[in-house]
């Protein structure tokens with residue numbers, strides 16, 4: 192479904208009938224070569240079949256969403272709906288996947304009228320000469336291995352369907368949401384199923400996550416090389432963003448380039464500060480691969496190549512917490528076990544530093560005082576979404592058990608706010624997070640991002656080498 196048409200803007204030119212006649216003639220016949228099937232076409236078909244089997248006899252509607260307005264008539268770059276993409280591999284906007292009650296799948300998409308229809312040069316949002324050609328019905332069918340129909344037929348087809356049992360993936364397509372009756376529980380069950388299907392990654396998905404992580408490693412290398420001349424956080428964001436666009440689809444989430452005390456703000460994406468000498472830079476960034484799987488990596492780097500004694504103390508404590516968490520990443524462990532292990536290490540370290548009076552007291556369920564400095568949990572699932580599988584039930588995710596094929600982050604941190612009087616002055620304004628991505632294996636886990644320098648010595652050598660090279 193598409194947005195209601197936008198009225199012409201003041202800068203639009205007029206189109207006399209004679210021009211339309213002239214523009215729609217005199218073009219070579221487009222080649223009729225079939226579209227190449229996407230890689231893993233059978234994988235997407237199997238996912239659709241599994242979804243249909245979970246809701247037998249019901250119609251399932253999974254839209255990808257539309258381009259969103261950034262300002263007036265300009266849009267944000269389109270990113271497909273995760274669930275729609277997971278079921279189709281299709282990255283074009285506006286499409287809607289419908290799985291009928293008999294289990295057959297139909298992709299509703301925009302036709303590609305070629306240059307036979309004036310819209311190819313008059314429609315600023317869909318016209319081929321404005322935004323490039325769409326695949327259209329026959330090419331989409333070939334490429335994604337699914338039956339296609341024109342988007343214009345969707346409303347009538349759904350009207351017939353809505354009298355029966357159907358479920359809609361809500362929150363993606365406002366037009367479909369508005370046109371469908373409230374049935375929160377039924378629709379939520381569809382969203383949950385689509386989240387839980389993605390808890391275990393297959394080989395193809397793990398391969399794509401590896402690619403995203405490798406590209407992210409290159410992006411971190413780029414940033415490290417740029418550090419000697421990077422005087423603002425914005426430079427760091429820009430350098431990483433270049434790598435994300437060149438080696439992948441985009442960044443998987445807004446890059447956090449937090450220098451000095453900005454690191455104490457968890458989702459610092461304003462990135463507008465001037466970087467000071469002797470500070471730490473907390474870089475939390477991930478490249479999203481062309482297949483939309485994203486990395487989620489954090490490194491905390493000494494700008495000048497060497498940690499100060501205070502920075503090193505905090506960094507090593509976070510590192511020890513991360514190592515303790517890695518040791519809990521194994522099949523049969525609870526999802527929360529890595530978090531518990533990390534918080535235990537952090538709380539005892541905070542006690543040694545005199546910040547917590549008693550680790551034991553701080554760790555008690557009714558207190559959780561360590562959270563004043565650790566702020567967030569240690570893990571979340573990672574995949575097509577950076578916070579993947581977000582609609583999974585607590586019993587399968589947060590209170591579930593780790594299984595081979597699950598991919599999650601391990602990211603302890605410590606954050607001492609600049610105005611926190613419970614913290615010795617020399618530690619205030621220090622924020623450290625170390626984040627890696629792991630896949631659970633039969634034997635334990637593999638740290639997919641292990642090649643990115645992490646220990647104090649390795650990080651100092653990494654940043655130091657770039658400084659040396661730039662002199």
Ligand SMILES: [Mn+2]
Nearest residue numbers: 487600602626
């Ligand atoms: Mn994360």
